[in-house]
Amino acid sequence: MNAESPHGFADPALVATYPQQAAKAVPGYHDVHTMASVLLAEGTPEDARVLVLGAGGGLETKALATAHPDWTFLAVDPSAAMLDLAMTTLGPLATRMSVHRGYVDDAPDGPFDAATALLLLHLIDRDERVNTLSDVHRRLRPGAPLVVMHVSYRQGDPAERELWLTRHEAYLAASGVEPAHVERAGTMLRHHMPALNPDEDQAVLEEAGFTGVTQFFSAFTFRGWVGYA
Numbered sequence: 001m002n003a004e005s006p007h008g009f010a011d012p013a014l015v016a017t018y019p020q021q022a023a024k025a026v027p028g029y030h031d032v033h034t035m036a037s038v039l040l041a042e043g044t045p046e047d048a049r050v051l052v053l054g055a056g057g058g059l060e061t062k063a064l065a066t067a068h069p070d071w072t073f074l075a076v077d078p079s080a081a082m083l084d085l086a087m088t089t090l091g092p093l094a095t096r097m098s099v100h101r102g103y104v105d106d107a108p109d110g111p112f113d114a115a116t117a118l119l120l121l122h123l124i125d126r127d128e129r130v131n132t133l134s135d136v137h138r139r140l141r142p143g144a145p146l147v148v149m150h151v152s153y154r155q156g157d158p159a160e161r162e163l164w165l166t167r168h169e170a171y172l173a174a175s176g177v178e179p180a181h182v183e184r185a186g187t188m189l190r191h192h193m194p195a196l197n198p199d200e201d202q203a204v205l206e207e208a209g210f211t212g213v214t215q216f217f218s219a220f221t222f223r224g225w226v227g228y229a
Contacts, residue, residue, distance in 0.1 A: 022057065022119065024175040025185065027219035032118065033063035035216060036147040039226045040114040043143065046070050048113035051139060052097075053104055053132075054120040055082040058089030064116075065093045073097040076107045104132055110139040115146045118224075122151035125194040126204060133208030140229035146210060149217055149224035151195045165189050168221045189221075198223050 023029045040050065047070045052061050055077040064071060075097055077083050083099045090097055100107045115136050121129050136146060155161040168189060172182045189195070196204070198215070202225060205213045210227030217224030 021177070021181065022059075024177050025172055026119070026222055027171065028217070030059075030063070032149050032217060032224060033060050034067075035224070036060065036116055036118070036149075037064055037067045039147050039216065040064070040116070040145050041068065042145065044114050044145065047072075049074070049110070051104075051107075051110065051112040051115040051136065052076065053115065053117040053136065055079070055086035055099070056118055056120075057082065058086030058097075060116060060118050061086060061097055062090050062093060065090065065096055071096070074100060074108065074112070076100045076102065076104050078102060104135045104139070107135075107139070111141045111144075112139050113141055113144050115140060115144070117146070117148045117150075119150055121148055121201075122193050122195050126196060126200070129196075129204050130207050133205060133210070137209040137229050142229060144229045145226055146205075146229065147216075147224065147226050148205070149222060150201075151189070151193060151221050152198045152201045152223035153195065153221040155195070155197055164221050171220055195221075201225065 026032070048068070050064065050071055050073045052073050052075045055075045061073050061075060065073065073096060075083060075086055077099070078101065080101055083101055086097070087094045087099070117136070121132070124132065140146065153164040165186065169182050169186050172185055173179070201223065202213050202215070205225060205227045210229060213225055213227040215223060215225050
């Protein structure tokens with residue numbers, strides 16, 4: 001997987017504004033972090049060690065670290081710029097996060113008590129998702145929760161697919177995203193993002209070994225699931 005292109009994670013200007021852009025682009029962005037915190041805490045030890053796929057600018061890790069003072073984190077991301085941004089975002093909380101530049105298949109084995117993959121899996125195709133999630137599964141303790149959220153929408157026919165993409169662009173514009181960014185997002189969604197149908201997304205999680213897979217979030221073109229190793 002090359003997560004630095006064409007998705008922009010090697011562009012310093014785009015990396016610097018990622019937290020602000022993500023909050024505008026994703027309905028309920030900060031609420032998803034709160035929901036992930038609640039879901040991960042169910043049955044997770046107070047001193048949980050959490051695997052975070054994709055630094056995401058550090059906002060999800062900061063939210064989890066703030067809510068759970070004894071949790072520690074390993075952030076995995078191929079982009080050095082995103083990892084640097086995550087460390088900056090966490091500030092004093094960064095002492096509880098270690099980083100691994102690369103992918104989960106060469107990350108430390110753990111075992112981890114929980115994991116997240118927010119706004120990540122839509123960047124890779126189906127087969128690579130299965131491989132990535134299988135690598136996560138092998139690093140989790142039995143029963144450990146995984147929370148994922150990414151672009152996932154019904155694509156029964158070209159007209160239905162285009163309708164959801166147009167709605168996504170309209171939401172960006174209504175949220176105050178600059179027209180140039182709206183256009184860029186539309187191009188990425190149409191030509192560079194291998195999004196799946198929601199039922200196929202759930203099947204991928206189950207194929208990778210996760211059980212009890214349940215959708216907990218749905219907003220326009222985004223879906224979120226929790227599953228257990």
